Amino acid sequence: MDKEIKKGKEHPLSIVINEAVKIFTDLGFEVATGPELEDVWHNFDALNVPKDHPARDMQDTFFIKNRPEYVLRTHTSNTQIHFMEKFAKEGKKPPFAIVVPGKVFRNESTDAGHEMQFYQLEGLMIGKDINVANMKWVLLEFFKRFLGENTEIRLRPSFFPFVEPGFEVDVKYDGKWMELLGAGMVHPNVLKNCGIDFEKYQGFAFGFGLDRLARIKFNISDIRFFYQGDLRLNQF
């Protein structure tokens, strides 16, 4: 009998994460990683989220018992802050471009489209004149390579405290427009909070759910399949 070891099967989320990261690194981005258990400075304050913002309610965020200033990160944006703080402290000057794939947490009841834990991918590009047109190019290029040449994108006005202007980005895939990511020009307060000269440098940030992307790509109906430890998921 054949004694050669048969290769194991990768989790679909890993396939999607690696593929997304590969595209972004080809475009010049580098990967950054950051902690999943985070202080409120990096998760909220430095990102220009006001103290009384509804996102900071217990219903949405996991706060840590006996450590009032700590939460499970609600987005990968915390890693923007870590990266830029370190960057500025080391006396480095932009440009830079990073992507942050990672696990995030939301305190909400689960259903086919929502989980308490899921994966996000965050992107950040800062330079002297990085603008919305550049953001459009990067996102369009990413989705074309990820979903296919026919993919289109469009921007709609939106609001997130850490960007201005802020956008909702829709992606047209398989003839259907889907609201897939949030994005915008990094708010000057965020750059200032990290010690980056906001009069000289500017750029964009974006973030999207990798679980959602995996579900679209593989046509997986329920996000909860991802974390059951059931190998019947590993079909690809």
Next chain:
Amino acid sequence: MKISYNWLQNYFEEELPEIEKISEGIIFHSFEVESIEKAGNDTVFDIKVLPDRAHDCLSHWGIAKEISAIFNLKIKEKKYKIFEPKPTKLEIKIEDNRCLRYMGRVVKNVKVGESPKWLKEKLNAIGQKSINNIIDAANFIMFDLGQPIHCFDLDKLESQKIIIRNSTTGESIDLLGSEKIGNLVKTRSILLKSNDLIIADEKNPLAIAGIKGGTKAEVDSNTKNIVIEVANFNSIAIRKTSKQFNIFTEAVKRYENEISPELCEKTMNAITDLIWELNEVEVEEIIDIYPTKAEQKEVSVSVDYINKHLGTSFLKEEIEGVWKRLNFEFSKSVNEFKIKVPYLRIDISGPHDLVEEVGRILGYEKISPQIPKINFKPKINETFYKILWARNKLLNDGYSEIMTYAFCNTGEVEVLSSASDKKFLRTNLSDGLKESLKLNQLNAPLLEMEQIKIFEIGTVFLKDKEEMHVAYGDKKGVKEMNLENFFHKNSSSEEHGYFSAEKFLVLASSRSQVSSEENSYSRNFKPWSIYPFITRDVAVWVPKGESSEELKKLLKNNATELLVREPYIFDSFTKDGKTSYAFRLIFQSYEKTLTDDEVNIIMTKISHKIRENSRWELR
């Protein structure tokens, strides 16, 4: 917020664009439109006003201004009647700085009764019940201008004095309206704490400021004289108190998002005008206590700044057109505009905010994608590539990857509250991995795996740190260590060298990087059945040298749609000029639990088919 098309039309001389056009305009230049519904001869949009525009857009006027800017339509500003007011005896005292402005006006000889048809229709269209003409008028103006209004029955007050103060412990208030508790309909009585902002007469609380009125000075069918309150309160104070008592009113929604105290004046004029229109009343002077007048902000922005951020080349004239469409007052120098920000636009504080105004009004579709002109020099992220390396190593060793929940029943780090019953964060991956092993061993026949071998790479949470771990195992046991140790234990010195030279990427080729097309585009996910499966084995002698293909085809063709996996060989050997192929068949239904009888019928048919081939022999 619900917005009526007919109501909006009142703001314009010209006929508004058709419903779909309006909706599209709002979606691509302002806000999401969640639904469009017919309401009699009107149409109602449900508009999801963005949080930073809740200052000025939770009103028909606000949305009308957006439409005016988007479609470049001139808005018709309403002229209010100039009254010759009578002198007043009303006194207002603000004792707490959480009240930013308080305007009061006594109106006498009102006739409380049914509202006129047009008023009822407007309120009904946006889902509001008509109560009486005075309350309806106050509600109408709030939905029109975005400023909450409250009316008190003047004759029910202790005196003509209104005090805005802190509550004292032990005070209570019976709230207007009633609530249904089971089958009981009753008035809700609130016991105030020592720090709630209230509106009071000289004796009792009349209202929880900005949140809800009380029954003491309720306007009813006998009311003759009223006090109109148009006030402004600190947004954070309103949010806290409303949360504490769990009262969420339309007034709260506007106050908690912060509205400009400058809005009071227009609103007082509008409500007086409307009440006068409903029945000719006697209007007294306004008492206006406004301790600190809001300042009008000025923001400068240059044409270059805007184009540099949007990546556009809009002309000065085009940008100037945006200020005009938004009705912003401005002055200009050679290349710069100085904007006098309208009081209501609390969201605008710097040039970046004006970039957004230009971008969205002229249209984001006008921005063409442009490749960034920078040659980035990315660095390798150690953690990420060590994870990649570890994953590939384990995949190559025959382990399959799983992911499990970070939450569990015991641990060293606990979350304060959770939507689930698992409040602790995992301290290891092994527990989850063992559970997964059990689950997958039960499904082993379905998985076409001789042996279940799995791994997980993920974060664990220890008392004062988090760590990236790698765990892997099979039925013989599970091993777990941190990522660093896994790397050192399993990598060759050559691989170490690559890593330090930042050539690590060459080692980290993931399967998906090899051929993503084939792996991910061509196949759709197949969800699995929750019903148990039944396995049957069938072994057949065939002449030595004959392949198993024909037999497999026969099995596939006769096993019906209940066969959930390709038939696969789990054993084969050759003896005395014959080869034995043993195939495993797995049956499962997506609709029910299969019985042995059902599967036996299929197997009998298969046996018959095999016997029809004279070269074959069932074992």
